[in-house]
Amino acid sequence: MTAAVAVRVAGVSARVRPRVVGTALVLAAVAFLLFCLGMTIGDYPLSVGKVVAALFSQGDYYDRVVVYDWRMPRALCGLFVGLAFGMSGAIFQTITRNPLASPDVIGISSGATTAVVCGIVLGIGAGLGTQTLGLVGALGSALLIYVLAWQRGTTGYRIVLVGIGVSWACTSATSYLLAQAKLYEAQQIVGWMVGNLNDSTWAQATPLLIAMAVLVPLTIAMSGWLRALHLGDDVAIGLGTPVQVARLSLLIVGVGLVAFGTAAAGPVAFVALAAPQIAKRVAGTPVPPLFTSGITGAVVLLGSDLLARELMPDTQLPVGVVTGVLGAPFLLWLLARANRAGSGG
């Protein structure tokens, strides 16, 4: 267990755990390194030094053009989609008090997928593009889950159960539509469904950046509510938490994060589920630390994308394949290790 240190300066005070802060800083440095490394890859080779110089508006004009116009959208999408998925996973795991709950498990990602597939196969809202469709699908399925789970207020448990039901309904609808699709449509859909950053341009990155600029500070502002909800509804109410308002607000920002992330890169598997659990174990906290989960998500996504491109430079391997292949055994290993130490769960 990590000890906490009191920090008090001029009326501002906080209880700081050195290990949590240290972990967050190290992971942030790793994320930045991966962010830069990702921008070195391509037909026009660049060193890390040149990328960093270009980031600070130094160096060669052509380097800057390559970095800003061509490569940065992909790196930014990787960074912020990872951040969004990681934070969103931490939110869902907290409000449901269940480490297996994540937007991909409780039907929000599958709702986004169904909407996108609907758009491509049936031509519904075809003019909107996959981003808007994904957004609408994620928000729609979240609303459906909330309404169906409502019974004198909501409980985390009901959200999980109803969410799993909604998830299966969406998956069935997606499969049915895929079976109806023409071959080239199916190819397009599957490419999106796995989740990938191969086609990321400023058209994907810009709306994502705007959304994150709003949602990330909002989420961090609500972290006090998250802390209270860890103790269960009754205790949280006793401590003066407006539980229903808190849960709905957190659900909205959590869905917003995953919706914009999915819109930009597709439903990349495993990040939202694994990142909070990895962050929790690395930081040594009993519950997923919100911001560290986000940075962990970014590290996982950027690292996986880098790996995909280094291992198979000629094929456009979608990042979702790598996160799935890497994430699953890593999480299993963490669980096995934690259980041996007697602190599983």
Place this chain on the structure above:
Amino acid sequence: MSELRAEGLRLAYDNRVVVEDLDLLVPPGSISVIVGANACGKSTLLRAPARLLTPKAGTVHLDGRSVHAMPTRQVAKQLGILPQSPVAPDGLTVVDLVTRGRSPHQTWWRQWSAADEAAVNSALAATEMTELADRPVDELSGGQRQRAWIAMAVAQETPVLLLDEPTTFLDLAHQIDVLDLVVDLNRREGRTIVMVLHDLNQACRYADHVIAMKAGRIVAQGSPAEVVIPSIVEDVFDVRCQVTTDPVSGTPLVIPTGRHHSLTERQSEHSR
């Protein structure tokens, strides 16, 4: 001293009415214990002032202000609640749990003031949990775990404290431990305490004021000696009994009669 008062209270889960037209004034600065048979509405009655349940009718006032109309953080500074068998996340340490008790007093820029730290330390000391402060709550024994939760409620520094069956699942020694702690909190710090207890004899010993409930209504209330008499116990718990005097505390001691093992039954078995 904080005054907790309920008037015309009607509590229901969906359409199932559990408590009907109930008036209650909790004597300030004392220990009140709610007793009654299973499903008589005693825990439900505690949930209304704790705002875990919104009344269908009636009001709960704390110092003349409605707890359901006041901002919830404001209420949380004056009224603490420990629900039945709460669960902490695995790995959460005692000191972290107790620190959560300070949340109604914290703002986003003032997360850990000197007053917060002092309140947490004194709550740990009062519950004799200082030595176990860095241990995960889930690794403690049942009695220690309950003390950790009570420490959280103590750190909240509320003049009124509601405890829902704080002795459930504890062995006898730990039950007495927890009840003695409750008396300490009442006597040393003058807190008003309302708790639900299952054991009538413990209620008699530890309560200043006993509230006996049956089918969602208060049947009798007053000092243990006034309330715990054979006719009322028989009515409330549906069991015949004798009441004698607790040799330790001098409070009423209930001895249920039952159908078997009475002395007269044994004598007739011998003579056969």
